[in-house]
Amino acid sequence: MAGRMTPLLFLILMYVVSVGAGLLGSLLGLGGGIIVVPALTLLFGVDIRLAIAASIVSVIATSCGGAARYIRQGLANMRLGMLLEVTTVSGALAGAYLGGLLSPRALYLVFGAVLGAVAVRMLVAGGDGTPPRVVPDALSKRLKLGGAYRDAATGTDVVYDVGRTGVGLGVSGLAGVMSGLLGIGGGAVKVPMMNLAMGVPMKAATATSNMTIGITAATSATLFFLRGDLHPFVAAPVAAGVLTGATLGAHLLPKLKGGAVKVIFVVVLLYVAGQMLYRGWGGAS
């Protein structure tokens, strides 16, 4: 089938797949890259480097499409986001630049294990995405990282403190490295980190992560473009499709209860973790 596919058919199919990826990605604070990269490589036989470059552009698309809405709704924490961007953008630069020097198989294994652990931890923690109570650390107090938003599902105002800022900065840096290396947004790491470690409510964590992955992805996308890995014909349907999906997803997020977001999130985390471990173990590459 792939052998007889025309460019027009490829565009249409890739657009449809990307709409689905964008919808899911926007709901979960992910970039959709975890769906786009396997679809491009496994279904359409695209070179993995081109798939990663197209995926990272779709990550920007998800971020911009979703963040425009979240920021206006006051869900995204602008100060916390900007602070975490310092390390996550540095990580993305390091990841995209040093990509060739590290073994991708080892990275898949480590990343898959971390994701699996986070997913299990979220399941065990139970609850509806309400974070644990945290004591704001000195840096968090000094930088006034705490936030507030109106929850559209319950109609109540939510005020929260932010703790463990150092952990947040470190993990964001690692998420940035993964982003630059693998063409994913890193939301799968940042959302649970903000929620479980820093005490940010699920919706604010999802919205803030969504905002920060845009600039993270733009950093590595710049490198990919200048390297000649960003193929317009591959990236175009992915970017346009993910934008469409992200816009739909952003409409849905405020209406969902925190618990529903979390359940979807855990299922996706487990799936991605399994896929990464399989690849690291020596499966399809």
Add this chain to the structure above:
Amino acid sequence: MTRGTPPAAAGRIEVIVSGVLRAGVYASVGLIAIGLVVWFARHPSLLTSAAELKLLLAAETPVPRSLTQVFSGVIRGDGECLVALGLLVLIATPVVRVAITGLSFVGQRDRTFTWISAGVLLVLGVSVWLGAGGH
């Protein structure tokens, strides 16, 4: 408070930033769409040829990879370069978001966060510098 009223956290800067993100997205998608139409109009074989797709998906096929190539292609009316310009607009959009948020910290005389924003943009500058260095 009435329903739909933005919470206290969504101030003027949030509305501006949100608008910029949306404008960037629309501009990008518009350029990509126009670019694809031009591309197909100038190369009707794209509608039917499976061999053409193989070439488009091959990693070895050269694509525009500098601002000069993209802009000179756009002036020629090249569809691929129009799509590439749309992708570049998308890449630039979060950068503009960070810059505007940074300026809002300048306006609030928040020196710490002004430096933090400048730091984010500096890393981005390093990325351009490394990429343009050629490897």
